[in-house]
Amino acid sequence: MNNYGVFARFYDSLCENVDYEVRSDYISDFFNAENKNEPKLLDLACGTGEFTKYFKGKGFNVTGMDLSSDMLTVAKEKVPDAEFLLGDMRSFDFGNSFDFCICCLDSLNHLTDKNDWKSCFESVYKSLSKDGVFVFDVNTVFKHNFVLADNSFIFDEEDFFLAWDNELTDENKVRIFLDFFIFNGKNYDRHSEQFDELAIPTDEISEMLKEYFIIDGIYDDLSNSAEKADSERIYFVCKRK
Numbered sequence: 508m509n510n511y512g513v514f515a516r517f518y519d520s521l522c523e524n525v526d527y528e529v530r531s532d533y534i535s536d537f538f539n540a541e542n543k544n545e546p547k548l549l550d551l552a553c554g555t556g557e558f559t560k561y562f563k564g565k566g567f568n569v570t571g572m573d574l575s576s577d578m579l580t581v582a583k584e585k586v587p588d589a590e591f592l593l594g595d596m597r598s599f600d601f602g603n604s605f606d607f608c609i610c611c612l613d614s615l616n617h618l619t620d621k622n623d624w625k626s627c628f629e630s631v632y633k634s635l636s637k638d639g640v641f642v643f644d645v646n647t648v649f650k651h652n653f654v655l656a657d658n659s660f661i662f663d664e665e666d667f668f669l670a671w672d673n674e675l676t677d678e679n680k681v682r683i684f685l686d687f688f689i690f691n692g693k694n695y696d697r698h699s700e701q702f703d704e705l706a707i708p709t710d711e712i713s714e715m716l717k718e719y720f721i722i723d724g725i726y727d728d729l730s731n732s733a734e735k736a737d738s739e740r741i742y743f744v745c746k747r748k
Contacts, residue, residue: 515577517667517687518555525612531561533729534642537744538607546606549634551627551643552596552614556582559589567607572599597623601634608635610643613740616704619680624707625715632719632747639747641720644728648679650739651706655681666690679706709734709741720745 538546545568550559553571555578562569563586571586572594573579579591596610597618608631618624631641646655655673662669668688676682682703688695709725716722726732728740 515555515575515581517664517669518578518581521662521669525557527557527561530611530729531558531565534609534611534742535562535565537642537723538640543606547604549601549605549608549631551608551610551631552617553582553591554578554612554614556586556589556591558609558611559591560586562609563589570605572596597626597630599630599634603634603636603639605634606636606639608639608641608643610641613644613646613704615643616646616706617702619703619705621705621707621711621715624712628716628719635747637747641745641747642742643745644740644742645712646704646706647734647738647741648706648708649737651675651679651681651704653737654739655683655704668695676703679708680704681706712743716743716745720747 545566548562548567548569550562550569550571553559553573554575556571559569559571559582570590570592571579571582572592573582574593574595576593579593582591596614615624615627618627635641652675656675658673660671662671667690670686672684674682674684680703683701685700687698689698713722713725722743722745724744725734726742726744727734727738728742734741
């Protein structure tokens, strides 16, 4: 799996349109956290720690975990009073120590093997306490096939230029090519990265989950409405069995 080196450096700039506060409020509404003293939350695939920061501000005792040491370096600078761990979302076990787990901004789509999704769900199950709640979002099959697909996107920022190209390589799988042109004071240095993302139909995700979780709801992005035919992102709200 990609360590997202240069991507980590500019990730927050590329996510300026993500309203983390709104999304954190939306997610926390699914948690019955007021009955717990310093509820423990696992921020799975935490990236640069932006959700960790907001949930710390809400009084959660947050542990962030990510496979990218580059992402964690940024996260530790941003939230120095949080705990961050280098770890693989496909295999971990914290022994029923967390009340809640989140996995945000289509992090699960970076797992390109369906068996890895199932392993991740099992690991979350092992790490949640009784009746623990797991909330995650995913990019939909619709988004992969009709929004990302073979499209390109351009980001022209003050200190870098990014050409973002997508290629639909397989059923519901997109290969993402990132070409960063970074200003060094005189000219631009080019850095290239690529990774794949997989979208899985909602019914298949639900089938994977049912061994470990009761699904309380599947919602269109930032709403209490059901998934639509053209939903690009959906949230799963699950309670540990």
